[in-house]
Amino acid sequence: MNALRIFCLGFCAAVLVVGSVGCGDKTVDDALTSDANGYLCKKCSAKFYLDRKFFPNRCPECKTPNYELVLGFVCPVDKHVTYAGKGRGSHACEQCGKVTSAILIPRAADLKAWGATKKTAAEVLGN
Numbered sequence: 001m002n003a004l005r006i007f008c009l010g011f012c013a014a015v016l017v018v019g020s021v022g023c024g025d026k027t028v029d030d031a032l033t034s035d036a037n038g039y040l041c042k043k044c045s046a047k048f049y050l051d052r053k054f055f056p057n058r059c060p061e062c063k064t065p066n067y068e069l070v071l072g073f074v075c076p077v078d079k080h081v082t083y084a085g086k087g088r089g090s091h092a093c094e095q096c097g098k099v100t101s102a103i104l105i106p107r108a109a110d111l112k113a114w115g116a117t118k119k120t121a122a123e124v125l126g127n
Contacts, residue, residue, distance in 0.1 A: 036108035038070035038116055040085040047116035048124070049108060056124035063126065072110065073100035081106075083114045 038049040041059040043066045050056065058065050068085035075082070075093035082094045083106060090100045108118070 034105040034107050036106070036111055036118075038083070038106050038111040038114075039067045040070050042066045042068060042085070047111070047114060048119045049111040049116045050119055050121065050124060054121045054124070056119075058124060058126045060119045060123040070106060070111065070114075070116070072104040072106045074102040074104060076101040081110075083110065 035052055036049045037052050037055065038047070039056060039059075040047055041062060041064070043064050044059060044062040046059055046061040046067075047070070048056075048060055049070075056067065059067050068087060070083055071086050072081040072083050073091045073093075074080075075096060075098055077098045078093065078096050080093055080095045081104065082091055082100060084091045092098065093100055106114070112118070
């Protein structure tokens with residue numbers, strides 16, 4: 001029983017140490033976090049975004065539930081970010097046409113620059 005207790009304490013200590021040290025790679029953290037959720041309507045092509053705590057039930061323009069999450073697709077050649085619906089597979093770079101190789105989650109400023117309009121929860125939740 002003591003061996004099990006010592007093992008559990010050692011394991012918990014190791015998890016705490018590893019978790020507190022981390023890799024320190026802010027670039028990875030930045031790519032995986034956002035202050036907004038962006039969407040592209042598949043029916044009317046409306047670009048919109050919400051605060052990250054809200055998720056839509058419908059497109060604010062055509063009122064259909066036919067939308068997809070927007071991601072940033074990073075080109076390995078010129079590092080340009082192409083914003084597009086999540087869909088399936090990768091997307092071609094808007095600038096050079098090469099296949100993108102990395103994904104990032106866009107922030108509100110990125111979505112706004114892309115042409116998306118900020119919407120309120122009331123505009124996309126619908127009852």
